[in-house]
Amino acid sequence: xxxxGGSSGKHRAGRYRYGSWDGGADPLAPPxxxxxxxxxxxxxxMEGSNLxxxxxxxxxxxxxxxxGLDELRREIARRKREVQRRGNLGGMLDQVREELDxxxxxxxxxxxxxxxxxxxLAEMALDALPEDTAGAVRELSDYRWAxxxxxxxxxxxxxxxxxxxxxxxxxxxxxxxSGQDPAALQAxxxxxxxxxxxxxxxxxxxxxxxDFAEFMDKHGDFFPDQPSNVDELIDSLARRQAAxxxxxxxxxxxxxxxxxxxxxQAMQDMGLEMEMTxxxxxxxxxxxxxxxxxxxxxxxxxxxxxxxxxxxxxxxxADLEALENQLSQSDPGSGLDDVDIEALERQxxxxxxxxxxxxxxxxxxxxxxxxxxxxxxxxxxxPKALRRLGETxxxxxxxxxxxxxxxxxxxxxxxxxxxxxxAFLPWEFGDERPLxxxxxxxxxxLRDAYQGSSRMPxxxxxxxxxxxAVAETTRRTGAAVALLVDLSFSMIQEERWGPMKQxxxxxxxxxxxxxxQDALQIIGFDRVARPLTAMQLAEVEPQWxxxxxxxxxxxxxxxxxxxxxxxxxxxxxxxxxxxxxxxQEDGSPTFQxxxxxxxxxxxxxxxxxxxxYGVPLNFFLLGDDPGLARFVDSVARRNGGRxxxxxxxxxxxxVVADYLRARAGRRRSA
Numbered sequence: 012x013x014x015x016g017g018s019s020g021k022h023r024a025g026r027y028r029y030g031s032w033d034g035g036a037d038p039l040a041p042p043x044x045x046x047x048x049x050x051x052x053x054x055x056x057m058e059g060s061n062l063x064x065x066x067x068x069x070x071x072x073x074x075x076x077x078x079g080l081d082e083l084r085r086e087i088a089r090r091k092r093e094v095q096r097r098g099n100l101g102g103m104l105d106q107v108r109e110e111l112d113x114x115x116x117x118x119x120x121x122x123x124x125x126x127x128x129x130x131x132l133a134e135m136a137l138d139a140l141p142e143d144t145a146g147a148v149r150e151l152s153d154y155r156w157a158x159x160x161x162x163x164x165x166x167x168x169x170x171x172x173x174x175x176x177x178x179x180x181x182x183x184x185x186x187x188x189s190g191q192d193p194a195a196l197q198a199x200x201x202x203x204x205x206x207x208x209x210x211x212x213x214x215x216x217x218x219x220x221x222d223f224a225e226f227m228d229k230h231g232d233f234f235p236d237q238p239s240n241v242d243e244l245i246d247s248l249a250r251r252q253a254a255x256x257x258x259x260x261x262x263x264x265x266x267x268x269x270x271x272x273x274x275x276q277a278m279q280d281m282g283l284e285m286e287m288t289x290x291x292x293x294x295x296x297x298x299x300x301x302x303x304x305x306x307x308x309x310x311x312x313x314x315x316x317x318x319x320x321x322x323x324x325x326x327x328x329a330d331l332e333a334l335e336n337q338l339s340q341s342d343p344g345s346g347l348d349d350v351d352i353e354a355l356e357r358q359x360x361x362x363x364x365x366x367x368x369x370x371x372x373x374x375x376x377x378x379x380x381x382x383x384x385x386x387x388x389x390x391x392x393x394p395k396a397l398r399r400l401g402e403t404x405x406x407x408x409x410x411x412x413x414x415x416x417x418x419x420x421x422x423x424x425x426x427x428x429x430x431x432x433x434a435f436l437p438w439e440f441g442d443e444r445p446l447x448x449x450x451x452x453x454x455x456x457l458r459d460a461y462q463g464s465s466r467m468p469x470x471x472x473x474x475x476x477x478x479x480a481v482a483e484t485t486r487r488t489g490a491a492v493a494l495l496v497d498l499s500f501s502m503i504q505e506e507r508w509g510p511m512k513q514x515x516x517x518x519x520x521x522x523x524x525x526x527x528q529d530a531l532q533i534i535g536f537d538r539v540a541r542p543l544t545a546m547q548l549a550e551v552e553p554q555w556x557x558x559x560x561x562x563x564x565x566x567x568x569x570x571x572x573x574x575x576x577x578x579x580x581x582x583x584x585x586x587x588x589x590x591x592x593x594x595q596e597d598g599s600p601t602f603q604x605x606x607x608x609x610x611x612x613x614x615x616x617x618x619x620x621x622x623x624y625g626v627p628l629n630f631f632l633l634g635d636d637p638g639l640a641r642f643v644d645s646v647a648r649r650n651g652g653r654x655x656x657x658x659x660x661x662x663x664x665x666v667v668a669d670y671l672r673a674r675a676g677r678r679r680s681a
Contacts, residue, residue, distance in 0.1 A: 045376055048377065053399070056549060057512040063390060069373070077369055078363060084335065087359070088335070111164070115137060118133075118160075125157070199233075213245070223241045252295075330357055334351065392546065401523075436483050447481060458475065458477075459472060489579065493568035498556075499587075500555050507633050507634070512549065514663040519545040537557075540567050542571075558592035559588045562594060568582055582621065582626055586632065618646055630646070630653075632655065
C-alpha cells in the first residue's frame with residue numbers, strides 16, 4: 012500500500028517508495044507505556060491504596076507525556092476564563108443603538124434643511140420615539156425615510172437584526188445571508204419549514220432516515236457542523252437554543268426586554284416568527300434535559316459581541332462547565348465514558364482529546380495485556396502484574412546496593428538447578444523446564460518415519476511444535492526462608508507500608524526467578540499472624556488494628572521451617588514496634604499496651620524454640636521505638652541473630668543483601 016498523509020511514499024510507474032513518517036506524532040505508537048503504568052499503579056498499591064483508587068490516581072496524574080485528568084481540568088479552566096473574557100453579551104443592543112442613532116442623526120440633519128409641514132411632522136415623529144431600542148425600531152418600521160443616508164443606516168439595522176437573530180439559532184447564518192438577496196431569505200424560510208416538518212416526524216417516532224438525507228442534500232449549507240443523523244442535528248440546535256436562553260438570563264431585565272423586542276420584530280419582518288416559535292417548541296420537547304434553569308453565564312469582556320457570537324460564547328461556556336463536572340469524576344458511579352468527547356473536541360486541542368481517549372482505554376488495555384482482571388470482587392492484579400512489580404522493586408534495590416559491599420547481584424544464573432527425574436513431557440507455551448534437544452530430535456525423526464516421508468538422505472529434518480520435549484524436574488530445596496512483616500496500623504501511619512511491601516515482593520521475585528530451589532513464606536502479623544502469598548500481600552490494605560503479635564508469627568515461621576527439614580533456615584523480621592500481643596492457651600489473641608510480661612514471656616519462649624533448632628533471627632527495625640530496641644538487643648544476645656536499623660528507603664537493600672549473605676554463608680559451609 013502506498014504511503015499517504017505525512018509519509019514520504021511516492022508513486023512512479025506503478026512502483027512505490029517508502030520513507031520515514033514525517034506527518035507529526037507516530038500514528039502507530041501505543042497510547043502509553045503499559046509497563047510504566049503498571050509500575051505507577053503498583054507503587055500506589057504498595058503504599059496501601061486499593062487497585063481502583065490507584066488506577067484513578069494514575070488517570071488524574073497522567074503518564075509520561077500524556078496529560079492526566081488534573082491537567083485536562085486545568086486546560087478546561089484556562090479555556091473557561093478565556094470565554095468569560097470574550098466580550099459583552101449585551102453588545103448587540105449597543106451595535107443596533109449605535110447604527111440607529113447614526114441614521115436618526117442623518118435624518119434630522121436632512122429634515123432641518125427642508126421647509127414645509129411634512130418635514131416638521133417627521134421631526135415630531137422622530138422626537139416621539141420611545142427611549143428603548145426595541146420600541147424605537149418597532150415605531151420606525153412604518154416610517155418613510157426622507158434622507159438616503161438615514162435610509163441606508165436603517166437598512167443596516169434591519170440586516171443586522173436578521174443575521175444576528177438567525178445566527179443565534181443557526182451557527183454560520185451570517186455568511187449565508189451576507190448580502191441582501193431576497194432569494195437567500197426565501198431559502199431560509201424553506202429550510203425552516205422543512206426543518207420543523209422533519210423534527211415533527213421524528214417526534215412522532217417515524218423513520219426519518221431518508222427524510223434527513225433529503226433535508227441535508229437540500230439545506231446542508233446552513234449547517235457547517237454537518238450532522239450525520241437527525242439526533243446529531245437536534246443536539247446541535249438544542250445546544251444553541253439552550254445557550255441563547257441562558258444568554259438572555261445573563262442580561263439585565265431592561266436589556267432582556269429590549270433584545271426580545273428586537274428579535275421579535277426581526278422575525279416578523281422576515282416572516283419567520285411562527286417557524287422560529289415552532290422550532291423552539293420542538294427542541295424543548297425533544298431535548299428537555301438541555302433546557303434547565305442554569306444561572307447566568309458570567310461572561311463580561313470589553314468587546315461588544317453580536318447576538319450570534321454571544322450565544323456561541325454561552326454555548327462554549329456550557330460545554331466547558333459540563334466537561335469540568337465530567338472530568339472531576341465526583342458523581343457516584345461516574346467514569347470517563349461519561350465525558351462528552353465531541354464537546355472536548357470543540358473546546359480543546361486534538362492532543363488533549365487523544366490524551367483523554369488514551370486514559371479511557373487504559374483499564375481495557377491493562378486487562379487485554381493481562382495485568383489486571385475483572386471478577387465478582389472487582390478488579391484485581393494478575394500474577395503477571397505481580398511479577399512486574401517484584402521485578403521493578405528488585406531492580407531498584409540492586410541499583411542502590413553498594414557493589415563493593417555486596418558484589419554484583421545482577422547475575423543471570425538462577426542458582427542451583429532443579430533435579431531431573433529422567434522422564435520427559437511435551438513442551439507447552441510458557442514452560443520454564445529445560446528443553447531436551449535429544450528427545451526433541453528423536454520425536455521429529457519418529458514422526459517423520461511414521462508419516463512415511465520420502466525425504467532424501469542428508470535433507471534437513473523439519474521440527475514441528477509437537478516434537479519439542481522438556482525434561483521433568485523436581486524441585487530441590489536449598490533454603491527455607493520466612494519473611495515476617497509487621498502489618499499493624501503504625502506501619503501505615505509512619506509511611507512504612509510501601510517500603511515493606513516492595514521489599515517483600517522484591518525478595519519473592521528474587522527467589523522465584525533466581526533461586527527457585529529456595530522456599531519462601533511471607534507471614535504478616537498485627538494482632539494475629541497469617542501466611543500470605545505475594546499476591547495477597549500486594550493487595551492487603553491497612554486496617555485500624557492495634558497489636559504486634561510476633562509470638563504468633565514465629566509459630567507460623569517454625570511450621571514453615573519444619574516442612575523443609577533439609578533446608579537452611581532463614582528468618583527475617585521487619586517491624587516497627589515491640590511485641591504487644593500473643594496467643595493464649597485457647598488460641599485466641601490478647602493485646603495490651605504497654606506490653607505485658609505475659610506477652611514477652613510467650614514471645615521469648617518461641618524465640619528460644621527457634622534458637623534450639625539453630626535458627627538465627629535477623630531483625631530489621633523501622634523507627635526509633637526504645638522498647639523495641641531493648642527487646643531486640645536482648646533477643647540478639649539470646650539467639651545469636653543480628654539487628655539492622657536501616658533508613659526507610661534502604662529497607663529493601665538490607666533485607667535482600669542479608670538474604671544473599673545468608674545463602675553465600677551456607678554454600679561456603681557446605
